[in-house]
Amino acid sequence: MPVRTPPRRHQRPAAAPNPTVGTELELEVTGVAHGGVMVARHEGRVVFVSDAIPGERVRARVTEAKKSFWRADTLEVLEASPHRQPHVWAEASLDRDPEGRAGGAEFGHIELAHQRELKRQVVADALARFARVDAGGLEVQALDGDDDSSGTGWRTRVRLQVAADGTVGPYAARSHTVIPVRSLPLAAEAIAEIAPLATRFGDAASVDLVAPSGGRALTVVTTRDGSRPPAEAITERVGDREFALDALGFWQVHLRAAQTLTTAVQRAIDADAFDPRAANLDLYGGVGLLAAAVGDRFGQATRITSVESSEPATDFAARNLSDWVGARALTARVEHFVKGLAENATALERGRQRAATVVLDPPRSGAGRAVVDELVRTGPAQVIYVACDPVAFARDAALFGDAGYGIRSLEAFDLFPNTHHVELVAHLTRD
Numbered sequence: 001m002p003v004r005t006p007p008r009r010h011q012r013p014a015a016a017p018n019p020t021v022g023t024e025l026e027l028e029v030t031g032v033a034h035g036g037v038m039v040a041r042h043e044g045r046v047v048f049v050s051d052a053i054p055g056e057r058v059r060a061r062v063t064e065a066k067k068s069f070w071r072a073d074t075l076e077v078l079e080a081s082p083h084r085q086p087h088v089w090a091e092a093s094l095d096r097d098p099e100g101r102a103g104g105a106e107f108g109h110i111e112l113a114h115q116r117e118l119k120r121q122v123v124a125d126a127l128a129r130f131a132r133v134d135a136g137g138l139e140v141q142a143l144d145g146d147d148d149s150s151g152t153g154w155r156t157r158v159r160l161q162v163a164a165d166g167t168v169g170p171y172a173a174r175s176h177t178v179i180p181v182r183s184l185p186l187a188a189e190a191i192a193e194i195a196p197l198a199t200r201f202g203d204a205a206s207v208d209l210v211a212p213s214g215g216r217a218l219t220v221v222t223t224r225d226g227s228r229p230p231a232e233a234i235t236e237r238v239g240d241r242e243f244a245l246d247a248l249g250f251w252q253v254h255l256r257a258a259q260t261l262t263t264a265v266q267r268a269i270d271a272d273a274f275d276p277r278a279a280n281l282d283l284y285g286g287v288g289l290l291a292a293a294v295g296d297r298f299g300q301a302t303r304i305t306s307v308e309s310s311e312p313a314t315d316f317a318a319r320n321l322s323d324w325v326g327a328r329a330l331t332a333r334v335e336h337f338v339k340g341l342a343e344n345a346t347a348l349e350r351g352r353q354r355a356a357t358v359v360l361d362p363p364r365s366g367a368g369r370a371v372v373d374e375l376v377r378t379g380p381a382q383v384i385y386v387a388c389d390p391v392a393f394a395r396d397a398a399l400f401g402d403a404g405y406g407i408r409s410l411e412a413f414d415l416f417p418n419t420h421h422v423e424l425v426a427h428l429t430r431d
């Protein structure tokens with residue numbers, strides 16, 4: 001008797017192709033959503049549309065059809081927004097079929113001032129929805145020197161992908177198709193100069209281009225088996241200060257982001273609530289940029305512990321913070337570091353924890369409940385939260401809110417022009 005092998009638990013039967021995918025719709029675009037897409041409705045269902053602007057009527061092709069929402073790509077603009085502009089990157093424009101549009105500049109068809117207004121709406125909506133906070137008066141600020149209208153020439157890090165035939169380029173939006181391009185308009189000049197856009201790379205998987213402020217731009221090729229040349233140390237300058245780090249280690253991407261965040265964090269800290277002898281923390285510290293911002297404002301004796309999961313980054317942080325007698329750098333995952341921090345502290349340490357200023361700069365996923373719960377148990381005097389994802393921030397702000405910490409000030413910066421990303425710096429204290 002033939003025996004049918006039951007499918008393994010993780011093997012799902014192949015889904016039948018959804019007949020809705022590929023259909024074309026006319027859509028009225030009514031709003032902006034998190035993630036660089038706009039909102040429309042079709043027969044009551046939400047459709048997330050790329051390459052559109054609120055107020056437009058577009059013809060779009062459905063690319064994904066889930067029960068609760070669909071996704072669609074704009075093919076043609078039937079009624080254009082007054083805020084539409086020619087795309088800053090020809091290879092990402094509507095002139096191309098959606099599958100052939102370069103990804104990474106998903107707001108490039110929108111005037112810069114209006115991009116900032118849409119980012120403001122996303123932040124305000126996330127804070128209202130998740131944290132019941134009214135951020136109506138917020139403004140998304142241009143960085144000093146970014147007040148021209150193009151929003152180009154700012155990226156100091158670019159990763160190009162390599163296709164099977166060796167050609168290089170960015171991926172198309174939401175896909176792993178490599179799109180050959182003739183230019184990289186968002187890249188800093190030093191990167192544009194070395195970008196090997198016409199080169200064919202045999203065995204490579206990706207090509208990283210890095211333009212540090214303290215030296216020449218460099219290219220790092222990663223092969224298909226994941227190997228790359230030994231990490232090269234580079235130097236980044238922020239004001240008079242120098243930071244050493246690995247060429248591919250984390251660093252703020254915009255030419256002037258590190259300076260902007262340094263001054264924003266310094267401005268956000270309430271000096272009256274700051275105690276240099278407290279158990280001050282720089283969580284998700286990287287190579288020590290924000291610990292240095294705190295030390296530069298409050299002096300060399302400031303006690304601050306920078307916690308970071310990457311060992312090479314922590315080694316560099318220890319070097320970069322060696323001016324400050326009170327600074328130390330620890331390699332640890334933040335969720336492990338904060339676990340039991342309050343419970344295991346002596347009475348003296350508890351006092352220092354309660355007097356602490358905590359700088360929190362997590363990756364896009366946010367800090368999350370495990371970290372926030374343990375942190376609020378230590379009862380810090382103030383938290384400076386640096387966020388690169390408004391929804392993750394709003395969720396964490398809600399957790400802080402439940403523990404009695406409210407947002408006292410909030411600044412938003414356009415650290416990523418022509419993309420949907422936005423950076424926030426918030427000051428939270430106990431009510």
Ligand SMILES: C[S@@+](CC[C@H](N)C(=O)[O-])C[C@H]1O[C@@H](n2cnc3c(N)ncnc32)[C@H](O)[C@@H]1O
Binds near residue numbers: 288289
């Ligand atoms: C947004 S970056 C901020 C770095 C630094 N504050 C700066 O501005 O240069 C986040 C950092 O957190 C680190 N990281 C990610 N997950 C972590 C975790 N669970 N615990 C500790 N560090 C983590 C990353 O390696 C990265 O350096």
